[in-house]
Amino acid sequence: MPPNPILLYDGICGLCNRFVRFVLRRDRKDRFRFAALQSSFARTVLERHGLNPEAVDTVYLVFDCGLSSERLLSRNEAATAVLRELGSFWRLGAGLLDFFPKRFRDWRYALVARNRYRFFGKYETCPLPKEKDRHKFLDAG
Numbered sequence: 001m002p003p004n005p006i007l008l009y010d011g012i013c014g015l016c017n018r019f020v021r022f023v024l025r026r027d028r029k030d031r032f033r034f035a036a037l038q039s040s041f042a043r044t045v046l047e048r049h050g051l052n053p054e055a056v057d058t059v060y061l062v063f064d065c066g067l068s069s070e071r072l073l074s075r076n077e078a079a080t081a082v083l084r085e086l087g088s089f090w091r092l093g094a095g096l097l098d099f100f101p102k103r104f105r106d107w108r109y110a111l112v113a114r115n116r117y118r119f120f121g122k123y124e125t126c127p128l129p130k131e132k133d134r135h136k137f138l139d140a141g
Contacts, residue, residue: 003067004033005085006138007078008045008060011036011126015116016059019079024133026086032136036126039139045072057113075113076105 007023009016023032035041037060043053045062049072061078064070073081076097083094097105112119129137 003063003065004031005081006033006035006045006062006065007082008035008037008042008062010056010059010116011038012123013056013116014121014123015112015119017123017127018120019059019082023082023086024129024136026090029087030136031085032082033138034129034136035138038126041138057116075109076102079109 007020009020011017020034023034035045037046037053037056042060045065046053046060048070051072058074059078061073061081062070063073080094080097083090083097100108126139128134
């Protein structure tokens, strides 16, 4: 069985934390793992892919982490891949999001990313997950 997909997210972003809670509630197969972009784990993964670990305005989804087949999706592609992985009804939602041209999806994502703190708030530090979910967070101490 391949490793769990890992969602890398801005740990202090209100929208990103809501997305993580959304996934936690719907991940019936216990597939997803999580790490804040501010963590050393995320830094290592992003550097492996030649990406700037200081840029926290993008959500990433890592498949096959640590394997030679490791791949990284970002932005809208990452979000829709999460929905597909959740299965059932959420696959339909992913298909609807992918209906729009990539250029429009990227523009929409960038618009939300630029304004996410203003619209959804910002934490001073990364919120701790609930005790029952801590094993899913690769950066939780």
